[in-house]
Amino acid sequence: MYTSAANVAERRTAPPTLAISTVIFALRPSEKSGRPTLWIPLVRRIREPFKGLWALPGGPLTHSESLQDAASRNLQETTGLAPSYLEQLYAFGGLHRSPSQRVVSIVYWALVQPTEAALADESENVRWFRADRLGELAFDHNAIVDYALWRLRNKLAYGSIAYHFLGEYFTLAQVREVYEAVLDRQLDPANFRRQITSTPEIEETGEYLQGGKHRPPRLYRFTGRPGLDPDNRSTP
Amino acid sequence: MYTSAANVAERRTAPPTLAISTVIFALRPSEKSGRPTLWIPLVRRIREPFKGLWALPGGPLTHSESLQDAASRNLQETTGLAPSYLEQLYAFGGLHRSPSQRVVSIVYWALVQPTEAALADESENVRWFRADRLGELAFDHNAIVDYALWRLRNKLAYGSIAYHFLGEYFTLAQVREVYEAVLDRQLDPANFRRQITSTPEIEETGEYLQGGKHRPPRLYRFTGRPGLDPDNRSTP
DNA sequence: TTAGTTAAAGTCATCTTGACCAAAACTAAT
DNA sequence: ATTAGTTTTGGTCAAGATGACTTTAACTAA
Numbered sequence: 001m002y003t004s005a006a007n008v009a010e011r012r013t014a015p016p017t018l019a020i021s022t023v024i025f026a027l028r029p030s031e032k033s034g035r036p037t038l039w040i041p042l043v044r045r046i047r048e049p050f051k052g053l054w055a056l057p058g059g060p061l062t063h064s065e066s067l068q069d070a071a072s073r074n075l076q077e078t079t080g081l082a083p084s085y086l087e088q089l090y091a092f093g094g095l096h097r098s099p100s101q102r103v104v105s106i107v108y109w110a111l112v113q114p115t116e117a118a119l120a121d122e123s124e125n126v127r128w129f130r131a132d133r134l135g136e137l138a139f140d141h142n143a144i145v146d147y148a149l150w151r152l153r154n155k156l157a158y159g160s161i162a163y164h165f166l167g168e169y170f171t172l173a174q175v176r177e178v179y180e181a182v183l184d185r186q187l188d189p190a191n192f193r194r195q196i197t198s199t200p201e202i203e204e205t206g207e208y209l210q211g212g213k214h215r216p217p218r219l220y221r222f223t224g225r226p227g228l229d230p231d232n233r234s235t236p
Numbered sequence: 237m238y239t240s241a242a243n244v245a246e247r248r249t250a251p252p253t254l255a256i257s258t259v260i261f262a263l264r265p266s267e268k269s270g271r272p273t274l275w276i277p278l279v280r281r282i283r284e285p286f287k288g289l290w291a292l293p294g295g296p297l298t299h300s301e302s303l304q305d306a307a308s309r310n311l312q313e314t315t316g317l318a319p320s321y322l323e324q325l326y327a328f329g330g331l332h333r334s335p336s337q338r339v340v341s342i343v344y345w346a347l348v349q350p351t352e353a354a355l356a357d358e359s360e361n362v363r364w365f366r367a368d369r370l371g372e373l374a375f376d377h378n379a380i381v382d383y384a385l386w387r388l389r390n391k392l393a394y395g396s397i398a399y400h401f402l403g404e405y406f407t408l409a410q411v412r413e414v415y416e417a418v419l420d421r422q423l424d425p426a427n428f429r430r431q432i433t434s435t436p437e438i439e440e441t442g443e444y445l446q447g448g449k450h451r452p453p454r455l456y457r458f459t460g461r462p463g464l465d466p467d468n469r470s471t472p
Numbered sequence: 473t474t475a476g477t478t479a480a481a482g483t484c485a486t487c488t489t490g491a492c493c494a495a496a497a498c499t500a501a502t
Numbered sequence: 503a504t505t506a507g508t509t510t511t512g513g514t515c516a517a518g519a520t521g522a523c524t525t526t527a528a529c530t531a532a
Binding site: 424426427430431448449450451452 | 490
């Protein structure tokens with residue numbers, strides 16, 4: 001990695017740069033099986049360092065926006081979408097994350113519902129990747145994604161977050177598919193149903209999903225906002 | 237709150253300031269009951285804003301230290317102690333946390349073992365307070381402490397963190413006292429023992445604590461480092 | 473009408489949890 | 503020395519949660 005003498009001097013004197021990045025998760029059907037899998041949008045670096053490599057969407061923090069707003073803006077700019085869930089992940093501040101200057105990144109992670117908009121916004125420098133097939137990313141972004149994945153799986157297993165991948169109405173099989181995609185293992189349909197229906201945040205509607213090939217499943221609704229952040233002020 | 241025109245202009249142009257603060261927890265015997273209670277060291281503001289009020293120890297981030305090192309330094313400078321546990325809490329970046337300038341605080345929380353050193357370092361501008369009797373703090377520090385307390389209780393209930401309040405050898409009653417102090421409720425000694433002894437990280441020694449007034453309790457040892465942070469790289 | 477598939481409900485053994493009981497081991501008071 | 507008091511330690515029991523599994527209901531496609 002090339003580093004000029006000017007850069008070294010700059011590094012000593014300038015204050016650490018503050019940046020916001022966002023790990024964005026969406027489920028979309030795999031090409032092969034049709035089952036949902038985890039995808040992440042990345043942007044291509046168009047300048048040094050790491051020019052040409054893929055990186056997490058991000059940018060500087062402007063003065064008029066909160067940390068969360070900045071993350072939301074990242075999301076909007078790269079995917080055209082609004083987050084259905086957004087939470088702070090971690091502040092990464094290692095000394096050598098960026099070769100030329102000291103930069104502290106406050107990283108958020110988000111869930112979005114995949115729509116046409118997301119696909120439409122793909123371009124030469126913005127592309128969606130399967131979360132388990134990212135390749136080598138710029139900076140320490142591989143480690144960041146790993147940590148975000150760990151948090152996502154944790155929150156899914158313990159919290160009630162799966163519904164933010166889905167629309168307002170959903171079947172229990174769809175919820176199970178979310179769990180299976182994120183946790184990457186099969187779950188017993190009967191036991192899963194028992195667990196989900198026993199949580200008070202899940203409300204059964206009188207509606208059924210018609211048009212399927214088999215017995216029409218009942219539609220459910222999620223009631224209850226999440227977010228235990230100091231920002232998102234609400235429940236544990 | 238007084239704000240000069242110069243400050244407003246400054247606020248628009250200058251980059252957000254980055255600061256590190258630390259919420260430090262220790263247990264020490266209550267004056268009355270003698271049972272352990274949660275205490276937090278605070279420093280008095282010696283300049284505006286919030287001059288005279290108590291605040292979390294903190295300061296700017298220097299170029300040669302990682303975020304965690306900066307938090308460690310806070311801890312050392314205010315208490316003279318080294319942390320037995322240290323973890324990132326949250327990055328607070330609300331627009332109006334500080335009246336004069338935009339400041340983003342990356343806050344850590346720590347556990348220390350109370351020794352003579354900690355008391356010795358008390359002074360006019362550094363004092364320990366009971367966590368449940370803090371009064372009004374500077375900035376948004378009351379909210380930060382509340383969140384830190386929430387995390388501490390969570391980690392205690394689910395993770396294996398209690399031992400960092402204690403020395404290398406301890407009795408199960410001592411561990412229970414830690415839980416009772418932090419969670420602020422009584423626990424059944426027999427059931428508590430069953431839970432703790434069933435975790436593989438707890439090792440029973442052949443030693444017993446002598447000199448007590450009653451049946452001498454067996455001494456135990458904690459084996460296994462914690463920390464699931466990207467920083468502390470280790471186990472969940 | 474039947475075969476195939478998913479939805480939904482239920483059974484059963486195992487494990488965990490909270491409430492409670494009792495013996496063991498020590499000190500302090502009588 | 504004996505007894506009372508306290509804590510440690512081991513145990514039981516019922517209620518609830520969990521995982522493996524079976525059965526019936528409801529629909530489509532052949």
